[in-house]
Amino acid sequence: MLQHLRPALNIFALLTFLTGVAYPLATTGLAKVLFPYQAGGSLIEHDGKTVGSSLIGQSFTGDHYFWGRPSATGPMPYNGGASGGSNLGPTNPALLDGIKGRVEALKAAHPGEKGVVPTDLVTTSASGLDPHISPAAATYQLERVATARNLPVEQVRKLVSEHTDGAQFGILGDPVVNVLELNLALDALQR
Incomplete structure (x- = not known):
């Protein structure tokens, strides 16, 4: 069971980082560079x-x-x-x-x-x-x-x-x- 749980947790952690941290930071940074007025509210x-x-x-x-x-x-x-x-x-x-x-x-x-x-x-x-x-x-x-x-x-x-x-x-x-x-x-x- 542990051999199936470990890859699932690793994928969960990786996807959480990619979609919850990396992607929002990248899109926010890109928006601030390309559209600073709009990105600032x-x-x-x-x-x-x-x-x-x-x-x-x-x-x-x-x-x-x-x-x-x-x-x-x-x-x-x-x-x-x-x-x-x-x-x-x-x-x-x-x-x-x-x-x-x-x-x-x-x-x-x-x-x-x-x-x-x-x-x-x-x-x-x-x-x-x-x-x-x-x-x-x-x-x-x-x-x-x-x-x-x-x-x-x-x-x-x-x-x-x-x-x-x-x-x-x-x-x-x-x-x-x-x-x-x-x-x-x-x-x-x-x-």
């Missing part, structure tokens, strides 16, 4: 301080900032340790009530906007951490942000346009606006 620095990641949304509530997509994480919004959607089905009254409440709050905050509230401003993403909004969601908020910052609407619209990323590789997905990067650019305008 896509962190955004501002005035020498890390202020967030371009991959995880943040909660902005002031009128002078663009608001991101609602987060379904708890107990605090955009909690990376609690990533996940609300798991409420489309016929669940709690989901419908939550969306209705968000629509009413957005209409109250944007009385000049008569159009339809963009979906991504009232629904959460599957991860609850989405850092992006659609260009339509940013446009919906233009008047409020421009007024709160005493800026011309066209100047803020130009900034939104500059921070709109097109479809990945020109074909995958829709154009998006990174809320954190846009809000940092807004803050830089008024320095």
Whole structure:
């Protein structure tokens, strides 16, 4: 029996080392060399301080900032340790009530906007951490942000346009606006 157990344990130890130590170290090292920004968490620095990641949304509530997509994480919004959607089905009254409440709050905050509230401003993403909004969601908020910052609407619209990323590789997905990067650019305008 020992003659069969020893090779099995040796193979187990070897595979554990290869797949649990060597492979992760090699791929991490290669990623740090080839893609240092992404391998480091896509962190955004501002005035020498890390202020967030371009991959995880943040909660902005002031009128002078663009608001991101609602987060379904708890107990605090955009909690990376609690990533996940609300798991409420489309016929669940709690989901419908939550969306209705968000629509009413957005209409109250944007009385000049008569159009339809963009979906991504009232629904959460599957991860609850989405850092992006659609260009339509940013446009919906233009008047409020421009007024709160005493800026011309066209100047803020130009900034939104500059921070709109097109479809990945020109074909995958829709154009998006990174809320954190846009809000940092807004803050830089008024320095």
